[in-house]
Amino acid sequence: MTKNLRVKTGKAIDETYRISFKFNGKTYYGFKGDTLSSALLANNVHLVGRSFKYHRPRGIMTAGSEEPNAIVQLHDNSSRTEPNVRATEVEIYEGLEASSQNCWPSVKFDVGGINNFLSPLLPAGFYYKTFMWPASFWEKYEYFIRKSAGLGKSPTEPDPDIYEHRYIHCDVLVIGSGISGVMAAKTAAKNGFKTLLVDEKPNLGGSTIYQNSDYFKINNQNSNSWLEKEINEIKKLKNLEIKTRTSVAAYHGYNFLLARENFTDHLPIEQRKDKTRHKLLKIRAKKVISATGSIERPMVFDNNDRPGILLSSAIKRYADFFGVACGEKNVLFTNNDSAYETAISLIQKGINIEAIIDNREEVDSKLVYEVEKNNIKIFKGYTVTNTFGYKKISGISIKQLSKDGQKVVGSRINLSCDCLGVSGGWTPAVHLFTQSGGKLKFRDEDQVFIPSIYPSDQLSIGSCNGDFTLDEILINTPKSLKEFLNIKNTEYESLEVISSTNKSKRNIWLLPSDKVLGKTKSFVDYQNDATAKDIKLALREGFRSIEHVKRYTTTGMGTDQGKLGNMHALGIISETAGAKMGELGTTTFRPPYTPLTFGTIVGRNVGEYFDIFRKTPIHSWHEKNKAEFENVGQWKRAWYYPKENENMHQAVQRESKAARESAGILDASTLGKIDIQGTDASEFLNRVYTNAWSKLAIGKCRYGLMLNEDGMVYDDGVTTRLGENHYIMTTTTGGAANVMGKLEDYLQTEWPELDVYLTSVTDHFATISVCGPNSKKIVSEVISDLDFSDESFPHMSFKNAKIGKINCRVMRISFTGEHSYEINIQANYGKSVWEKCMEAGKDYNITPYGTETMHLLRAEKGFIIVGQDTDATMTPIDLQMDWIVSKKKYDFIGKRSLYRSDTIREDRKQLVGLLTEDPNEVLEEGAQIVADVKKSPIEMLGHITSSYFSPNLKKSIALGVVRGGKNMIGQKLIIPMEKKNINVTVADPVFLDKENKRLNA
Amino acid sequence: MFVINCPFCGEREQSEFKAGGEAHIVRPKQPTELSDDEWAEYLFMRKNIKGVQFERWNHAHGCRKWFNMVRDTSNDEIKAVYKMGEKPPIE
Incomplete structure (x- = not known):
């Protein structure tokens, strides 16, 4: 062994x-x-x-x-x-x-x-x-x-390696560094194009570079020596960047390509430390030249998958590049001249060849004569019918092909071997070309798909364009380059070329055997074990489209995407179904060309860098005071502040009680803030909100509801009139960017005549909300020279003020239903003002509370949260907020939709309050609401949107949407849970202080 | 990924832009006068053609300006970009 x-x-x-x-x-x-x-x-x-x-x-x-x-x-x-x-x-x-x-x-x-x-x-x-x-x-x-x-x-x-992304812009990208790729890179770079040459292998030169054959000469040198000289020259060119071990994974529209550059996979593990493993290159090229070469085809015959059966070109490469013999008794099996190139390499290296089986009956080729000279037996017009050996090939049977190639004739000959090289001709590597949207055409004479229609500024040259022989490459490449790069001349105009390959080929997609097909295992897709028999079965069962046959038989669905076998699958379908290859088309090649690791795809965007997050100016105080955080959009918001061994429920109950009984403080800096100025600002607000704004006095605040054009609630928030033509709008935390985008959209596209300017100022201000019966005492201590009397500073009004020398805006607005103030101050003073409030509130047990308590407090008051109590199917009428929809205004965004036949239905889902029979039973948010559990199927009336245990009301409260709920107050409904049914009563959604006494207190 | 020629900033990567649906659909001046069907036509009905399409785009991570684009959806060729309010340079 x-x-x-x-x-x-x-x-x-x-x-x-x-x-x-x-x-x-x-x-x-x-x-x-x-x-x-x-x-x-x-x-x-x-x-x-x-x-x-x-x-x-x-x-x-x-x-x-x-x-x-x-x-x-x-x-x-x-x-x-x-x-x-x-x-x-x-x-x-x-x-x-x-x-x-x-x-x-x-x-x-x-x-x-x-x-x-x-x-x-x-x-x-x-x-x-x-x-x-x-x-x-x-x-x-x-x-x-x-x-x-x-x-x-x-x-x-976790992956210990480092991955990076890099953008590259170049004039010309050349993919592949075989003869044609090197010619292209040199020509482009020498003509002033900023050029990038990439190759997936560790060295340049493609398959030619180590072959050293006297049968392929350029200007009287063996083609490999000529190429070596060219490569040494291009390495000196200034505007040519060369990347090896770099495999292009994807070719998208507008010449945008992704490639993976591999830096450390060939190094011993201990040398990889602190080095980048892979770099994902995002390449935007003005022009792309594909010189991706071609892939040798295997052949489809019985038991063509045993270990020891290789592509003939692979055997050649192992000998040429690595000095490795794949076997001691080699047999080659071919339908074209390529196997003879392999034979010549093996002869040079002294590797034994037992025989060559050639499908072709007669060939006039210098390569064949040379092999014959070496006394190697060539079976012309023969095919392999079977192979033997289990863990390794040990022999083959061959038989003569009939004239039409559909049958085998004559007697069987058995040959023993330990390696079989197969060559079924070549398939251009057009994967990247088709990924870019290129269209292929079928060339009948040698049965290959080649590029036909280019979707972007690109060119395919060399064997990926169907030029398989050295003379074709050297004649066609300079011609194509001149036209593509719009230049007069290349260095390659008068090369003397000796190319010995005869282009003849006897292509038989499924080789005949002396057994019936059903008894053979002729593999088409090796990785997924799809055989010729499977493909024929799929056709018998009625599959016709190549895409369907592919999915049914799994041909071409492995990690190699069928790079070897897809053409045979097509060929067999075409022969069996009597369709032309060109009409069948190919299956779609999808990126990546070869698999990429996840590390390469994500690059540095891992762990805390996976997504950026935003912190308020007061964040460090929350951290210091052991807040738990919640993600809201990209923001980290204080969720609750557990004391000692409190769990979330206990902390929230304590915070909620404190806010109602004395004082609470909330960091509301994350709310979106949009500064609106211009002579038409009031008119603009009239058009974007459902309620009227023209009569709002300077220094007053108003709650507004914003709809989509379809009438559904989009966002809400309080807007304050700072001056005649100056407003500040607040939006929900998560909706800020979208609201800004929507307002800009209407201003720029529908109402360009309005004199309005929008500026996002969310990050400019820290917002501190102090609420509770003692809030006035606390805030008036922090801002001493301001009149806080209810007459001068009533609910829903605003004042400019100063804390020390620093200007701030104070609004008396409330999201909790308590008497409350919101201080807006330049962001970098936020933390110090917060600390001042904490100091001033010490005697009143001022309690910092997070988003969870905020949600509970507003639910007691029946205030909605857009996105929690609403989804994109709730109108203001559904929310029982008819009061905010102006009847007088001629138009606003979404108005017309509020009386479409669907939106005026009485049985739409409407927001209601829900009270449980057992006041200690807290409902699950998202739970279903039904009326009758005996009916089958049970009719679903709606679901719970918000649910809490209210420490102030000492009972469970919930908001939910119920079909026709508006008219069901007092009615009993059921929440069916996994283990029990919970009885609830429909109630008014405002659970606390319906008369707003606390707000105005 | 396209390269889009923003009429205000010049050529930029597609990732800086947001698509905004079909262009040249004007919001009715008097929505209240419209029947349900007419309003629905404005609200919901959009073309999705294979071929030349007129689209709204927003340079969301750039100048934030909205503009129009003529794009062939069959091959993603951008035939023209032009400012809001301007006539399409091609039919």
Whole structure:
């Protein structure tokens, strides 16, 4: 097992730097520069996982981000553990630990493997068909399905790494650094474009850079040497930024792209400390050049998924880059020239090739002749019909293809091998292009989708544009660049190119076998175990749209998004349904191209930085006095102030009693404040509030209710007239920004003729509300030279005052129903004035109270809270607030809607008070209200919106909305709870001091 | 994500803006004169077309100004932006 398959130094690795790592608990060695997959293959480890549904043994299949099988968990049982990582993309480092994911108890012996033998019972849509009934059992099924699916484990501890976001603006973004990408980056940068070149791999040069083949030459040098020289040149260019290990995840409209730059994943863990792990690059490019290359296609034949079956291009890459032989007895299976390029690389490295199976009958290609010269047996016009071996391939059967390619003929030949390289041609990597909204066209001669209509200023070049051979790339790329960048010349006009690839290809989507299809396992999607049989079954069952077949068979729905198999799925559908490929279209490619970690997506916005929060100027006092805080919008508001061992209920009861019996103090700084000025300010208020404002005298305050145009209550608050053309409006804490936006909207768009200016001054003022029978004594001590007599300073009026030398505004307004004052002062004096009030109130047991007590006190008084007692379906009439709706005003926002046929219905839900039979029974907010529990189904009349135990009334009180409730005062209703029914009586929503004696006291 | 050319500030990221629905729907001058159906037409009925659409946008995290935009909803191409009260530069 621990054979060394390292044949010759690969250029991508440093053989002087040995690295040890663990895979499934066993220690292996590799070299710096190895990927986890190349290091495993060098140690002759092919078996790395089990398939999703049948738990079949699976091996490394590719050498890139398209890998469907080698999906591993890194650093299990640590805070850095990461599931669903492609072994082909992990660069090894000292101390790396990885393990197989989808297997139990181990990858070599997997209990779920039984599914492989049960597979006739597990057809496409099996889960949909089987776990449908009874519906209530789904939760139980789901537990076991998830357990046996085993898509890796998520970490249970916080992520210790640092992630960042960065915006980048550039003239030209080039994605991919193969030959065409390097040509594009150099041309753009040299012509004065600020250029960014990104590549997902650790080094530049694409697949060419280490191939060293005499069959591909540019200006008499091997193509890799030529490219190396070009890369050395572009590294010196000033206006070119190069980012490697940077994978573009998403390509959105207006050339906005997201890319992940990886800084530390290739470093030993101890070297990662205090370094940024990933950076999410938000790139806005004027022009984008995609040079994303292409992905080799596998082929669809019976048992095409055994460990040891790889893409032929992957075998080539492992040999060229890492000096690794994927097997000792290699067989290649192809329908085009690519496998011969692989063969030539293997021959160069001295790796044994047993045979090549070629679908094509005759080929006139220099590459084929070269391989034949090396005495390698080529079976032309043959196909692989089956493979053998369980945990690793041990042999194959081949047969001759019929002329039309639909059948196999002749006798079976068996060949033994330990590695099979497959090449089904190439698929342009158009994922990013289609994400951006680009439209593809189908090219019949080689059966590929290539970019056709560009939705933004962008260009696709090289093999992602369907130019697969070296001469096509070198002729077409400069041409396209000149036009795209609007330049006269490139450096690449008269290159001498030798390209030996013959473009012929014999494309057969589903290769024939000597068995009936039903007896074969020809995998189309390896990760999700979808076979050709499943796709045909879906078609038989009536599915036609490619999107439906995809969802039914789960083809292309794995973490690899079907990068390998989607084309075959399409091909099989097209052949079976007799539809043209171009007409079928493709499934939608969605971002991200390769998975992103959550850390990368959120960046620094974690913990306390997840969302910003706002603090009042008095916040530190609340903290010091042990307040519990509540989030209201983005504000942190003092909720209640527990003393000693008080719980919330006890604290709130104490605070509420104190406020009514002597004095309470509340930090109301969070209320929205809008300064309104202009000669039309009064008219403006007339239009936005339901009540009349023209006659409000200077120095007076008025409560206002604001509706939406549909007549529903939107916000409320007290507005004060400070001068002839000057008002200050208060809004609810949570509604401030929206109210401001709405008022601006009407001013700018509907009534631009009004002379009104709005300024948000919420943060400018601290607001301190002192209430209770002793409030006057306290406030008059803090503001000594002001006349507080009821005649001079009645309820709903305002005065300018001074505390020391500092101006302040004092309003006598109340949200508790108590005699109360609100002091508004420049924010930075807020805390000191608060402390003065506390000092002055000492003898009166002044009690700071939070939002919970405020809610209780206002509920005793029947004052609504917009958003708690209302939702977007309550009119002022529903709230029994008819008194605030002006009958005289010709128009205001929402007026017309108040007498639509629906809003005048008598049986709308209306706000009422509710009293429980047992005064100690406190109702649950949100509980349902019904009249008759015997009727089935029980008719729901409404729900509880606010509910408290009132210490001042010594009973439970509640507000709720009840259908037709206005006319039900005194009627008995029922609140059905889980264990009992609670009897309630409909009451007036004002529970305390209906005559407002306390307000005016 | 669009780049929007605010008529007051110039080109800015879409994240600075808020969409405000269909443009050129004028609030009736005399709502009380309207029948329920006529009022409902103003209140609720909005177009949602695939193709060229006239929209209101607000530079909410910028100059706070409202303006109009002509956008092709099929490919998100912004064909024009213009100030409130101005005639659309294209039909």
